[in-house]
Amino acid sequence: MESKRQQKFAGVLQEELAAIFQREGAAYLPNTLVTITKVRVSSDLAVAKVYLSFLNTNNTSLSVATVNAHAGEIRYKLGSRIRHQARIVPTLSFFVDDTNEYVEHMDKIFDKISKDRKDTDQEG
Structure with a gap:
């Protein structure tokens, strides 16, 4: 569980990193939109994991x-x-946030389940 201090600092980092990527993200990844979805900060505020x-x-x-x-x-x-x-400025580690991909995958599974249910209801 993160402390209020960690959450507040993570929010500041998320805002500032979003501004950096908005202004200068094209230099790193042309034609790609980068969104900072989540920032997790260590208890000593020295390490930040950026998703x-x-x-x-x-x-x-x-x-x-x-x-x-x-x-x-x-x-x-x-x-x-x-x-x-x-x-101190925390050491940054960047990771892919695959939450959207996971949600899409789960939606496909649920759609398949409901389709299979409809097929068995119609047969019986």
Whole structure:
């Protein structure tokens, strides 16, 4: 369970990272929209796990690897934006947020189940 302090700091990081990706995301991933879906911060606020969602990309693992390759540069830009709000700038690790893919997969399963039920109801 995250403390209020962690949640508040994660919210600040999410906002600032979203602004960075909105302005300069095209430099890392041209023609790809990057959304920060979730930020988890360690209890000492030194490490942040950032979950990303991508639009207009065929290979999400390559996209997240590209963003991770630029993590130091992104951290520097983040530091210049939050330097008055935080004592330390957390180390950033980026991950793919596959929640949407999971939801779509589950929707397909439920649709198949309801279709199978209708077929068996009509037969019986």
